[in-house]
Amino acid sequence: MLIVILAGVLLAFLAPLLYRWLGRYVSIPMALYPLSAFVFLASYLPQVLSGETINVVYRWAPALNINLHFYIDGLSLFFALLVTGFGTLIMIYAGGYLKGDPLLGRFYLYLTLFMVAMAGVVLSGNIFCLFVFWELTSLSSYLLIGYKHNKQESRDAALQALMVTGAGGMALMAGLLLLGMAGETYTLSDLLHKRELVTSHDLYLPLLVLILIGAFTKSAQFPFHFWLPNAMAAPTPVSAYLHSATMVKAGIYLLARLTPVLGGTEVWHYSLMTAGGITTLLGALLAIQHTDLKAILAYTTISALGILVTMTGIGSAPALQAMLVFLLAHALYKGTLFLVAGNVDHATGTREIGQLQGLGKGMKTTAVAAMLAAMSMAGVLPFFGFIGKELLYEAALGATAFKAVLFAVSFFSGMVFAAVALVLGYQLFWRRKARPTPLRHSLSPALFWPPLILASTGLVFGLFPAPLVTPVLRRAAEAMLGVEQLFELALWHGFTLVLGLSLLTLLMGYVVYRYSKRLLSYSSRFNILYKLGPDRVYGLAIKGLLLGSTSLTRIIQNGYLRVYITVMIITLIGLLVLVKNQSQLELDLSQSTVTIMDVRLYEVVLFILILPALLFLIRVRSRLTSIAILGMIGYSGALYFVLFGAPDVAATQLLIETMTVVVFVLVLHKLPQFRFVGSRFQRIRYMIVSVLFGAMMTYVTLLVKQYPLVSGLKTFYGENSYLLGHGRNIVNVILVDFRALDTLGETTVLGVAAIGIYAMLKLRMDKDH
């Protein structure tokens, strides 16, 4: 299992190199990876179909309950097969779509990375593991949306998607942690049996809200839907794969996965049904108001996601089954239609439906694919989309509450889908053949085969649902419901009410299509509403954040070293007082008097040297003198270290003192004139701070002396430094061996500081010139 993930990551980072070596044939190895992953995952099918679940655990940080845990049951396998199978076609398509693009290697890097992350999300069996992969999908989505990085629009859209899904990710993290606390386990498969414990827990409401925010942002539910249409700035393969078929369904997956744990409560039902219902309506409404192919598809995707969430919210067995069937059907037809839109854009250079007509002659295969997919989308009889639509209506009519509302919502979206399907499957390609939009070039096989394969899959699934999809979907539904379910898909149910409604949908869809121009003219009256929409709120929030952080930075980073130091010292003193109040440590000076008696002569000499130097330092009025005095005090301190048997520390101190003096001398003539800053009041203030700091350090030192730390560390290092570390200098062995990781961190900080100083001074210099 791990090898699938690791191979993907490795291949992802090899992609740019492969592109350099193989040129346009790079799509072959890149497509082989998802294909082999698909085959590998499919090899688990017999086991899963017989009702088993598979757990593969790699220990990561077991003490923190963080494990690389892969969990395969019907639901995760269904999603994983969708991700890898769809991924194979997308990899081939991307090679054709971005042919000759110098950055194709990088594109494959991002895309493969996303695929690995997405597979990780659906296969994770541990909360932390899930979250890591979840965030990885957000990151790779950011990179993919911003692929055309020279366009402002792409960059903004990428950042917006990252902000929204990233913020949702934060909420999800908190929610999952709370879920882990409430369920007393961080393993998903164990959580699935803890429903009573979790739903009756005090934390149930907050954790539900947080998890829902995570899922809703990812799956573009109202009011977080606005990032998805903007994300269409990405190249079309990305839109088809991430923003229609897989990534946006990660939220749905999460909801489905957690249904057995969180579902069934009233809050769950109503929040999902409300959010899903509004999203469905909104997406459908906005879809008919746009004329850009990808925008239309994006809004219908939002609408479809809304339906999926609503169905999950209803939570009954037929609703969840309908959800799964519709999800698969949607992935197949919407993916196809996005690829078709990409082909049209590629061949004609425009995506405005007003300018496109009669394309059927020039791009026959694409037209056939578009037609097949559109029929599935509209829900015409032999297609898989038809089965999905039937089930949706059945589920809506079978709901316990708000039957009418739920049905109206799904009917309305079905109507819009039918209208959009007519536009995409008929209007673009076959209406008005007289003056077809001129094609700039013919399409390569890599561009028209993937949509055709996807669309025909929809047809095949529709004709033979029982042997092909039912077994997997049955196990997936079982994973959500927790009990064995009768699950049968059939194309023909007889002359039922639902069939009649289905036909009515098609009819109404045609009406909407016929009068779409007139509808568009009415809809412009709603434009004022968009100014108050969430997209605008997002813009204002970002602006506010920038303003706020600018003014905060101006306060915190005021550039006065003395202020920084004062703040640091006062904070330190405050913390110490706080700790002191909480602990029972009392300073007993009677013991310290004894230690005064055995002071050695050298120490007294050094003391006599330091004290007058300090007094002199306060009064001195030349920078050079004060630096020299500071150096002298430092050297005396180093001598103390020598006296107390710490030659390493002493040597370091001596060298540092030397260097400080030298560096000061180097910059001496650049510093402003040395003078006492501020008024008498300010001087007294600084004096108080210094005295307080000195008193605090003395106090702490005496306290530490009185309560020596009892630990086995000293003896441990003493005994083992030569045996394990092969060195007799304990300090050095600790630094480079026992605690080498700490040293590595410190040295890294040192390096970063050097770069920081460089940048700071270089910027100043550039400004001066």
Place this chain on the structure above:
Amino acid sequence: MKTLILAVAIRIFIPIFVFFSLYILIRGHNHPGGGFIGGLICAIGFIFHTMTHGPKETSNTFFTVRYYRLTPERGQGFLLHKLIILYKNLFRKEEVRTGSEWHKRQFRIDPIFIIASGLFLATTSGVFSLLANQPYMTGVWADYYLPIIGKPGTPILFDLGVYLLVLGVVLKITFIMAEE
């Protein structure tokens, strides 16, 4: 700050600083010393040089590699070409200096490279233990003793990394300060 005595003396002293710092680095494992102190000592030598001669001079004298480059023949392997350049530059100086097909080249070793290589060395020294299926940064030691160095092991490499990093950091800061 041009004082004649220091300016002349530091040129003689720099090798001593460098060798002493290396000695401190190597003895660090058993006696007081180590990478941090060693790096500081080495850097101080160069700091004094910078103070008396200026940063340009220091970097020209000690941190610039000069060599002669040969234009590669057609069909000549990449590695072979570099090896020839290395060999001729090291052992056939006269030929290289007078030959017309050799072109003089030079590149400056910016202290940032020293910082980077130090960090790289320190980070990678911990990887060896991963190959032995032990946690990252577990010390791996050889079974034999070398003259001067003693028992070789990855912590020595780590210490060398710290040495280089400290040297680089101090040099970088000094060069910027002195340049301004």
